[in-house]
Amino acid sequence: MKAIYCTDRGPAADTLFLAEADRPVPGPGKVLVAMKTSGVNPSDVKTRSGAQGPMVADRVMIHNDGAGIIEAVGDGVDGSRVGERVWLYNVNRSADGVKQGTNGTAADYACVPAALAAPLPDQASFETGACLGVxxxxxxxxxxxxxxxxxxxxxxxxxxxxxxxxxxxxxxxxxxxxxxxxxxxxxxxxxxxxxxxxxxxxxxxxxxxxxxxxxxxxxxxxxxxxxxxxxxxxxxxxxxxxxxxxxxxxxxxxxxxxxxxxxxxxxxxxxxxxxYSMSDAAKSDAIRDINALLAEGALTPIVARTFALDDVASAHQAVESGQLIGNAIVTL
The missing domain is CATH 3.90.180.10 (Medium-chain alcohol dehydrogenases, catalytic domain)
Structure with a gap:
């Protein structure tokens, strides 16, 4: 599969690279998501730039938010979730949410704990799904x-x-x-x-x-x-x-x-x-209400621009410019 990795702190054009990676296999409690979109948030940009600390590994797959379709599940996850449209959050974070993680949504596939894959209402597009996590x-x-x-x-x-x-x-x-x-x-x-x-x-x-x-x-x-x-x-x-x-x-x-x-x-x-470090109860409440509002058409995030996976540096630069009104989304 293709994935975007960050290999250093600094400008997007110098630190973000498209590379081939092995398709992950979901272990116990996890789901494999075929990604359709990946959200680019100011916090992703700040992390890449070095504003929030040094690298946590030699290379890191980027982005926290995204949306896609569950393609496989690990042990302990209901098999009926295969084929489910989902939106992802907190993917590129440590378990406690305080530090950056090594996996992300800017890839053809993302393997995440099942709880980080929330059902995406039919009324919402995958682009909208990538605007929800952060x-x-x-x-x-x-x-x-x-x-x-x-x-x-x-x-x-x-x-x-x-x-x-x-x-x-x-x-x-x-x-x-x-x-x-x-x-x-x-x-x-x-x-x-x-x-x-x-x-x-x-x-x-x-x-x-x-x-x-x-x-x-x-x-x-x-x-x-x-x-x-x-x-x-x-x-x-x-x-x-x-x-x-x-x-x-x-x-x-x-x-x-x-x-x-x-x-x-x-x-x-x-x-x-x-x-990223909100309580599980706060996250559950947010997912419940966000999905209800999406289904009612009462929550309609703005997608300002979409970018191809191999143009992710431009997406980061657009967010850094401060000129976008709405969200920057990478499509896969």
């Missing part, structure tokens, strides 16, 4: 970690991003009123199409004033946060008492200062979100 599962946790959001006002920052777009759709489907921030008119249209009730362009509008105006005197109930450092000082002035925050990134400063007492006075509760 973006949609992160969005689910960022929106729902503190419980139901029905009847609440939820702020989704970065609503045109892959995670933010799914967060808007999930929050709306769960009964929330959604306010979203964006940085351009084009991105405003994307967030609005996803279902946001109100949009704030933080480049042209006063963010604090607009949040206060839109949220009303009670403030925001919950935030799905893409840049904690950029917004945490606004929380004591724009969030309600006992508000909650699910923060999955802090791009402007990875070590943000915490205004402890202003947050404590309002009992604002902050949950950092790292999809």
């Amino acid at each position: 973006p949609a599962m992160t969005a689910h946790r960022a929106v729902l970690w503190a419980g139901p959001v029905a009847g609440k006002t939820v702020l989704v920052t970065g609503g045109a991003g892959a995670v933010g777009h799914s967060a808007i759709q999930i929050a709306k489907a769960m009964g929330a009123r959604v306010i979203s921030t964006v940085s351009s008119d084009e991105k405003a249209a994307v967030a609005r199409q996803a279902g946001a009730d109100a949009i704030i362009n933080y480049r042209t509008e006063n963010l604090e004033a607009r949040i206060t105006e839109l949220a009303g005197p009670d403030g925001i109930d919950h935030v799905a946060e893409v840049d904690l450092a950029a917004h945490i000082n606004l929380y004591p002035r724009t969030l309600s008492f006992n508000a909650t925050v699910g923060a999955y990134a802090s791009a402007s400063d990875v070590n943000p200062a915490l205004p402890f007492f202003p947050l404590a006075f309002r009992n604002i509760c902050l949950q950092p979100v790292y999809v």
